[in-house]
Structure formats: structure tokens, C-alpha cells
Amino acid sequence: MSPDRNRLHMAIQKSGRLSDQSRQLLKDAGLRLAQGGKNNLSARAENFPLDLMFVRDDDIPTFVADGVCELGVVGQNVLEEYTLGLTEPRIEEVARLGFGKCSLKIAAPDSLTYFNLKMLAGQRIATSYPRLLARFLDNNGIEADIVTMRGAVELAPRLGIARFICDLVSTGATLEANGLAPVADVFDSEAVLVRTLKPVDGPHSEKVAALLTRIDGVIATAESKYIVLNAPEEALPAITEILPGAEAPTVVPLIGRPGHVAVQAVCQESVFWETLEKLKRAGASAILVMPIEKMMM
């Protein structure tokens, strides 16, 4: 299969923790993906010059760095592990996507009652992320033996391969089920959009820019809310102070209510009940919070 050079290519995980949300992101960006069987290796967007490539997450940085795909969605853990093995930058992170959050942690047998990083000195630590672990140990001045495993790292202590492990954790349930407990944070990760640093030709780079603008819009929209409220004019400074992540709210007079105004603002951070309570205490009334469907800055 030789890629069609008139179209952009984006690598996403074929099946796994990032696949559903990677596809959803593209749908939210308005792309209509051609239906294909679960085993398809690629899919076309019907209304944008983009082809998706479905690959293993570990292969995504290579595809993007080599320019086979101009864009990709991958965990920062996989990206950073790959980048640490390069002699020059070939791939860059362009946006954090807010999903696939997890953390690379060192875990010890849960029978251990006390832990100190120095206890890792001279020990064997099993991991699928040898470069991230080596950097962490280096930064902490610890010399230990790194045992690289491709999977099932949490079994290493039971198999006598290593006393400690360094693995991805989100809830900690897998560690617990294997008699392990997290003792140190090595790297926090979430899914990111990456792009190749290989030069992309003119018409292509316009398509990349257009897609990135749409994706930025999706990310911004996910957290943003539109707030409308009424307030006495003198409460405006206090109210603007409380509105989370709002720039220059619109203030309009209310007919028949001198000294009162309506305030409208886009808030680019989460709006909690506590925020509404604070607004009310500051003098606001008739507060409406609405989702934003699309946004382009």
C-alpha cells in the first residue's frame, strides 16, 4: 500500500485504550469516517483529505517521525520514550488531548512497610520504558539494573525477574491484584497530537493547519461553557473576577431595570456549582450555563 500523497495521513491506535477517543476526537472535528471492518488498516475521511492509519501505539512515533504519517495521536509516555532514543528531534507534540491519562510509577511489593528512593540502588527494576526509567534514576543519582520487558511487567516480581517494577498506572487495581503498591512517580502522561518535523509541502501544510485549527476548537470546546447572568452594575468587578478563564465579558443594559446589566462570557475552564454559588453571593441572578457546540478562535 503506497500512501496517496494528495491526502494527509494520521496514525491512531488500532485497538486499545486510546482508539475510541482518538476516533471520537476526529468525529467531533467534523470528519466523517468511511465505515470499514474492525480489521481494516486504514480508513478515509469522506469530507476531508485525510486517511487514518490504524497501527499499534508503539509504532506511531516512528510513522510520524519518518513522515509516513504527518500526524498522529499517542500517549506522552510512548512519545517521550521514543524521543529519548533520538539524536535529533523528528517529531513534536502539538496539543494535549485530555484523555488517556495515566502515570508511569515505580511499584514495590506491598509487604514493604517503608520506602525510600535510595532503596532502589543496586536493585533490578522491570519496565517497558527503559529510557524514561533511566532518566529518572539518573536525575535521582541512583544506579540500578533495568530489565526491559515488552509486557506483563507486573508479573516480574512473582517470577523472580526483578524486585521492583516501573509501569503505567491509572487506578492502581492491577498493581494491587499483583501484590504491588506504587512508591514513586516517574512520568505523568496523557494522549497528545503529534506532527512530523519533516518538511511538509505547501498545499499539504495548509491541510495540516486547517485540521489543527479544528482540533484546537474541539479541545477548547470540551471544557468551555457559555455563561449568561444578570447583575447590578456595581457587582461587575467582583463577578468578572470569579468567572473562570473568561476574557472580556460582554455587558448589556437591561431594559426597565436601571443599574442592572446582563453579562455574557465564554469560560474556558470548568464551571462548578461552587462557582455559581460564589457568583450569586457576589450579586448575580438568573445564571445560565450553556455548553458550546463549536468554537474557532
Ligand code: ATP
Ligand atoms: P498496542 O496493541 O497498540 O501496542 P498497548 O497494549 O501497548 O496496545 P494500551 O494498553 O491500549 O496499549 O495503552 C495505550 C496507551 O494508553 C498507553 O501507552 C498510555 O498512554 C495510555 N493509558 C492510559 N491508561 C493506562 C493504563 N492504566 N495502563 C496502560 N496504559 C494506559
Ligand code: ZN
Ligand atoms: Zn503498545
